[in-house]
Amino acid sequence: MKGKNLRVTDTRPNIIALRLDASFFFERAVRSLDRNHYDKALKYFRKAVEYEPDNPVNHCNMAGILSEMGDYQGSNEVLESVLQNVSPSMTECYFYMANNYANMEQFEAAETALVTYLEEDEEGHFLEEAEDMMELLYYELNRPTKLNRIKARQGAVEHDQARLLLEEGKFAQAAKLLEKISGDQPDLLAARNNLALSYYYMGMFEKAKGTILRVLQDDPGNLHALCNLAIFYQNEGGGPHLDVLLESLAVIVPFQQDQVFKLGTTMGIMGRHEEAYKHFRRLLKDSGNKTDASLYHYAAVAASNTGRYEEAERLWQQVKKLDPASETPRFYLSRLHELRSRSKPMEKLSYHYHLPFDEQFKLWEKYGSRNVPEEMKKDPLVRSSFFWALRHGDDATKSQVIQALTLIGDEEVREALGLLLADTTQAPALREQARAALQDMDASRMPAHALVSAGQPGEQPLEQRTAAADPQIQAVLDKAFSVMGKRYDIARQNDLKDLWFEYLDRISPEGFSIQHVEGWAAALEYLTAKMHHTRATYREIADRYGISVSTVSRYARQIDSVCGIKQKIAQRFPSFTEKV
Template sequence: MSSNTHQDWQSARRTRTNNVVSMRFDAAYFYERGLRFLERNDLPRALKAFRKTVEYEPNNPVNHCNVAGVLSELGNFEASNEVLMHVLNDLDPDMAECQFYLANNYANMGEYELAEDHVLRYLDADPDGEYAEDAEEMLDVLLDEFGGGKVYAKWEAKRRQEEQDLAKQDGRHLLEQGQFEAAVEQLEALVRRNPANLAARNNLSLAYYYTGQCEQAIATAEQVLAENPQNIHALCNLAVFEAQGGSRERLQACVNKLSKLFPLHYDHAMKLGTTLGLIGEHAKAFAVFDRLVRMVDRPEPILLHSVAASAANAGYLRTAKKWWKLLGQHAEMKEVAQYYLDQVERLRRQGKRVHISYQYDLPLRSQFAEMKKRLQTGDLATWRQDPLLRASLYWGLRHGAVDTRKAVIRTLALLADEDGEKALRMFLKRPDVDESLQAAALYALQRTATRGRVEVWRNGELQSIRMSDVPKDIILQVDPAWETVHARVESWLREHHKARYVAEAKRVWVAFLRHAYLTNDLRIVKLDIWVAALIYHVLKRHGESVRQRDAAEWFGVSTSSLGKAAARLEHVRSERT
């Protein structure tokens, strides 16, 4: 080649080089190429392009995820998982979507337990994330079609434990279980240790209210609001307290504040709507529930009932019927929905004001049937943990008439649990408790196997007594009539030279009273019937020659009445006093 030719070639090369636009290769360039190859379903070239993005930006987790996605499409699930684990272990541990990708890969590999594990990890990390709906659908398939559930069971147990641990930090678990006296005790201790725990202070306010200590409840709620004026729980609590007998001005101030709020948190919005309903602001309650029900994809039954109840109470009957009909589409809620539809229609025909509870309940017939079934099977666990039952019991114990208090004490004796024991101990310290109520409370404590000392208000002061010193036959003192029957039987036996049967008669009578008291199955109208029946029963048991007619004539009662009473005594086994 001549020198001139070489120079011409070099000159032409420089000219061509100067005319070419230089290309800038970076991660964005190869990302766009990767997307174009994916659109053409050219997976090998898409993989090559995405791997280039990793070379340019090795610390960008999205680039690695794109590589993992193409590997998965190619069926190379193990390699895809290696990339995803690299992202989680080395680049971004909080990249929740990697857990969903891993779940997909393991499902395709037939590793269903691992798939179940990772889909649950995704739902834990990002329950409202981009793939949440797909993740829930995948979980359903894994559980229903592939025999899964072991991992889910462990996850559910762990979640429940975490919720319990969180609830214990603010005392909420005791409120949820209806153990209000225990809640007061624990929450007061929590607040003393950490006054900044507003959740505990709000729960303490509720505990005071449920145990009838209204002034303390209001004061506690006001203290929270003094520090945090927008605290939704304290505002709602205070509104309910004021509505139950507080100041109308303070109640209206609460309503004005609550009317301006709409919490984005579901539970907070439910509490706001329910509170407005409880204090009679039904139109405002409907506005909250109506807005909330339109925000959620699948309204829960309690929300559907709440929006219907608030509409009915506000006078929007057509709207209320619409929501109850929607509630009735849930198979388990069909009876409940129909009950309220019928109730509203009946009230409308009668021209009466509609007032529906914001907490849906089964029709009364169903409630009574369920209660009867539980009592027959001895299953009292649900009643022990029913917060509404607990609240009504403690309120009745503090503020009810004598008959109400007796009924509450009887119920607490039947429940026989730690929180009931605390309530009874507090009750015995009150100066307005007469001797018969004290006897009932002491018998209830005997039945709960209470030990140690209790304080009882006697002779104008608190006296400490040992439970071991409480008479075993204390139940005789619960009702003056019961003690009178025993005294008259003992007197008759001694007068007729049958004193050897006195102890036996007392054992039979005390055993019978214990049984009848707990079942609320004893109403003495005529003392002579029970005196005659008890004497006849004891004499008959010891082979004495006595007829029902004889015993009836001794006390001037009918033979049939004596026979019925004696038969009831016969069915109760004697107990040692």
């Protein structure tokens, strides 16, 4: 083969060098997971951590596999290491830890981790899951989780507290909290809307209107603000501004239920009853509202105000079924039957779910000065009408209101009477009546043991009531009052005492023996705090009385099973306030 050169070719196969790094092992781990090979996946994730020890994601992947394999403790050790040594800002680790603790049935540890997550995490990727876990913890621990804030929803928790104060008729306290929230977070328009309402309920109309107008400057289409402005315009006597605003509101068809309720109530207050009726009927078509007695009342009022009397009767009959203890549907049904028997049209009715103002006074007189039910005293709509009349009623009405408010006697009442007393434009007789009422309330602030011994006028003294029973019954009250100290006002001490005797009366205390004074006292304090919407946990109460959490829980459940405290607390009416 002369003249030809041999060409040597490279016959070695093409080889791609393996690049062993964290990504390589991560991919292998994911493949293993897809095949449910958890042992291999864990091995590969461990290798990924070795190659990139400063990458917190690798550590969390490893913790996730350990959790899937049932090694919850090992998973939490990895997560704690991430927070301490790798990335303290990786707050979602607290959520993962809470899940692990819950799986280990360490519910208090799960609660601590979950609260830390909610209070420290800015992104809120697991908010929905966290809310589900809070429901689980509520069921397991038999108490709500104490939560000061949700960082991813800044101001939401504080705003809920303010809304609750507003709904309870504690307008001054609500205003103070809402002023702080609005100052810290001016973009939270719901807080500013509710601040305007609190000013309005306190009779500070110019301040209320100015607050709403500033909201509308920032958000001209804000429905809650527009509805509030309509009410404020009406308070000023109406005029062309109100007419234009009402025409624009009349063509709005909101989608969200709270907006439908707000618009329906507003149109009713404005006298646009046909529009109000349509909105309330829309709400009643939703299956979730079928047990809401107050909503049926609003629909009944709208039906009556539009001449649909048979429909109004049917709706008030439904209110009676849903809220059998309420006097409101009975009054309106009676009034409806009376006027229809005379072939007279029903007068235009208020959309508030309580009796007309004069009827409230008649009912209080029927019960007697010292026997008005506590739920009636605490009804926020009753309170708001009283505070309103104290500012804007005639002298005769104000005199009646002072008598009624004296029976409530809480700090909000003291503040309102104090303002009237300081107002030199008020009639001297009214100021003197307010002074006497305040003095009566001051006289009632006697030491707890004296209060318990004295009882109410016409009531058998406590020593006689308990003489035939175990003397430890009195010891329970003494213990509760001594531990509560000055943290609870006289009204709450009275409520605790009433709750104790309500329980004893229902179980017939003859032969009833008190074996654990601290347990009963702690349970009474816990339930009293809940009745007043005061934050309290079994752990806090147990520490004060030097007993275990399970002891407080056991006695609280025993009292609740007889007196139905949780059910009473849960029966709250829909609010006119705006949610976040």
